[in-house]
Amino acid sequence: MAKIAFILLCHKDPDAIIQQARQLTAVGDYIAIHFDARSSKDAYAKIKTELSDNPNVTYAKKRIKCGWGAWSLVQATLYAVEAAVEDFPRASHFYMVSGDCMAIKSAVHTHKFLDAEDVDYIESFDYFDSDWIKTGFKEERLIYRHFFNERTQKPLFYAAFNFQRRFGLTRQIPKDLQIMIGSQWWCLRRRTIEFVLEFVRKRKDVMRFFRTTWIPDETFFQTIVRHLVPKEEIRTRTLTFLMFTDYGMPATFYNDHYDLLLAQDGLFARKISPEAKELKNRLGVLYASDREDFRISNEGRSLFKFLTGRGRIGRRFATRFWETETSLGRERELLIIACKKWHVAKRLTDAIRAETDVPAIDYLFNEDDTNMPDLGGIQSTLGKRTRHRRALMRMLFDYYQTNKLVICLDTANIDLMQDFFSDRSNTRLLEIDCTFSDEYLTGHARRVGLAGDHTSRETLDQLLPTIRYDVIFESDRIRDANFAGTYRLREVANETENARALAAFLGIEDEAAEKLAKTPYLFVD
Incomplete structure (x- = not known):
C-alpha cells in the first residue's frame, strides 16, 4: 500500500502546522517540514518541541529565506525532499503541500487511488x-x-x-x-x-x-x-483542488464548503482559511476515517465561473460564495501610518522596508501612481481600490505572504481608518505629528489647487488659518475616535520617545526601532 511523505513548505501559524502534521501522520504517513528562515525562531522551536515525539515527522536539514517567484522556493523544496528520502525509506510517494492545504478525501481512499x-x-x-x-x-x-x-x-x-x-x-x-x-502541487513516486x-x-x-x-x-x-x-x-494534472478568483488569486474555502470540497476530483484542496477551524477539524477527522463513499460531481470550477459571470452582469445581490468571509483575518496585523505630510511618511516606509521584513505600501488610497503589484486589475484605479478595500488588503497580504502589512493614509481618511479598525484583524495606528510652517502650508495650498503662483499675499494670509485649522481638525477627529492601539511619532519629541512608539507600533526590537527613529532628514520639508 502507498505510504506518502508530504513535503510541507510553510512560514506562519505554528499551531496550524502542528495540527496539520499530526492529522497527516496519524494513519502512518510521513511529513517533511521546511519552515521559512524569515519566520520566528520561537515559532519553529514550538513546532519541533510539540512534534518531538512523532517519528513520522522530519525537517529540512537547512532552513533558508524564501521569496515568491525566487529560486529559494525550489531550493527549500529540495532540502525537504532530501530529508524525506533519507528519513523515510518506506515512503512510496512524495506529495507537495502548503500550510493552507487540507485533505478532502480519507487516507484509505487516497492510498487506494495512488496504488491504482x-x-x-x-x-x-x-x-x-x-x-x-x-x-x-x-x-x-x-x-x-x-x-x-x-x-x-x-x-x-x-x-x-x-x-x-x-x-x-x-x-x-x-x-x-x-x-x-504547471502547478507546483505535485505528487511523485519515490x-x-x-x-x-x-x-x-x-x-x-x-x-x-x-x-x-x-x-x-x-x-x-x-x-x-x-x-x-x-x-x-505521467498524468498531467494536480491532485490538489484549487480555484482562482476574478483577480488571479487563489479562492479561499470556509466552514460551509465542506460538502463542496468532498465532491471535487482531488485528494487535497487549497486554500483553506486560517479561520475555518470547523472545516479544518472535519477534514482532519475525515482523513483518519475509513470512508470511501465519495460521490464526485466536480462542479466546483464551473459553479465558480457561473457565479462570477452573474456578478459581472449585475445579476447578483448576495455575496459571492467565495467572498462570504470579509474579514482580513484575526491573525493578521494591519499597521496604518497616518500623516498629512506624505513625504515624511514615505521616508519612514522606505526605512521600514530597508530595516525590517515588513512590507510597506505608500498612499494606496490617495495616489493613483502608488507602487503596487499587479493584482488582476483591482489595484488599477483609486475608485476600485476604495470600493474593494478589504478584498484589496486580503490580496496584498496573500501577495506578500505575510501576516503583517504597513500602509499609509492621509489624516483625512478617517472613514477608511474606522472601517479597518472595525475588522477582526489586529489593526494599529501610528499618527505622525508634524509642525506646519506658513511656507509649507502655502506650498500645500498650491499643490492641491487652493492657490496659484500669482495668488496675492493678502489672499494667502486669509487662507492659511483655514488650512491650518483643517489639519488640526483631522488630527482631532483621529484622537476623538479613540482607536485602540494608537501611537504617535512627533516631530518635537526626542529620538528615544519616537523609538518607543515605533517599537510598539511595528512590534519590533528596540534596536531596530532606534534605527528607524534616526532616519536621516525624516521631518525635513
Whole structure:
C-alpha cells in the first residue's frame, strides 16, 4: 500500500502546522517540514518541541529565506525532499503541500487511488505552446537572468531586466530540455524523486539556469520530471483542488464548503482559511476515517465561473460564495501610518522596508501612481481600490505572504481608518505629528489647487488659518475616535520617545526601532 511523505513548505501559524502534521501522520504517513528562515525562531522551536515525539515527522536539514517567484522556493523544496528520502525509506510517494492545504478525501481512499496506477501526478504543459501563462512575462522568464526578487526588490528587478534587454544579454535554454510549466502541487513516486535528486547532483548547468529563472517553482520539477520519466507514466494534472478568483488569486474555502470540497476530483484542496477551524477539524477527522463513499460531481470550477459571470452582469445581490468571509483575518496585523505630510511618511516606509521584513505600501488610497503589484486589475484605479478595500488588503497580504502589512493614509481618511479598525484583524495606528510652517502650508495650498503662483499675499494670509485649522481638525477627529492601539511619532519629541512608539507600533526590537527613529532628514520639508 502507498505510504506518502508530504513535503510541507510553510512560514506562519505554528499551531496550524502542528495540527496539520499530526492529522497527516496519524494513519502512518510521513511529513517533511521546511519552515521559512524569515519566520520566528520561537515559532519553529514550538513546532519541533510539540512534534518531538512523532517519528513520522522530519525537517529540512537547512532552513533558508524564501521569496515568491525566487529560486529559494525550489531550493527549500529540495532540502525537504532530501530529508524525506533519507528519513523515510518506506515512503512510496512524495506529495507537495502548503500550510493552507487540507485533505478532502480519507487516507484509505487516497492510498487506494495512488496504488491504482504506477504514475506521477504533475502538471507539465509545454511552456511556449500552452496558454498556461495568461499575462505578463513569458519568454522573458527564461532568456534573461533574474537576480533580484520582483516583490521585495522591484526597482532592482526591473532595472536588471531592462539593462539585459537593452543590450541583448539573452541566454540559451539548455538544449536537451523541453521547458514545461504547471502547478507546483505535485505528487511523485519515490523512484522519480530519486531520479530528480540524481539529476540535480549531475547537471550543474541546468541548476545554474533555473537559479536565475523567474518563478522556477512553476517550471523546475515540471521540466525535469518530463525529461526523466516516460510520458505514459505521467498524468498531467494536480491532485490538489484549487480555484482562482476574478483577480488571479487563489479562492479561499470556509466552514460551509465542506460538502463542496468532498465532491471535487482531488485528494487535497487549497486554500483553506486560517479561520475555518470547523472545516479544518472535519477534514482532519475525515482523513483518519475509513470512508470511501465519495460521490464526485466536480462542479466546483464551473459553479465558480457561473457565479462570477452573474456578478459581472449585475445579476447578483448576495455575496459571492467565495467572498462570504470579509474579514482580513484575526491573525493578521494591519499597521496604518497616518500623516498629512506624505513625504515624511514615505521616508519612514522606505526605512521600514530597508530595516525590517515588513512590507510597506505608500498612499494606496490617495495616489493613483502608488507602487503596487499587479493584482488582476483591482489595484488599477483609486475608485476600485476604495470600493474593494478589504478584498484589496486580503490580496496584498496573500501577495506578500505575510501576516503583517504597513500602509499609509492621509489624516483625512478617517472613514477608511474606522472601517479597518472595525475588522477582526489586529489593526494599529501610528499618527505622525508634524509642525506646519506658513511656507509649507502655502506650498500645500498650491499643490492641491487652493492657490496659484500669482495668488496675492493678502489672499494667502486669509487662507492659511483655514488650512491650518483643517489639519488640526483631522488630527482631532483621529484622537476623538479613540482607536485602540494608537501611537504617535512627533516631530518635537526626542529620538528615544519616537523609538518607543515605533517599537510598539511595528512590534519590533528596540534596536531596530532606534534605527528607524534616526532616519536621516525624516521631518525635513
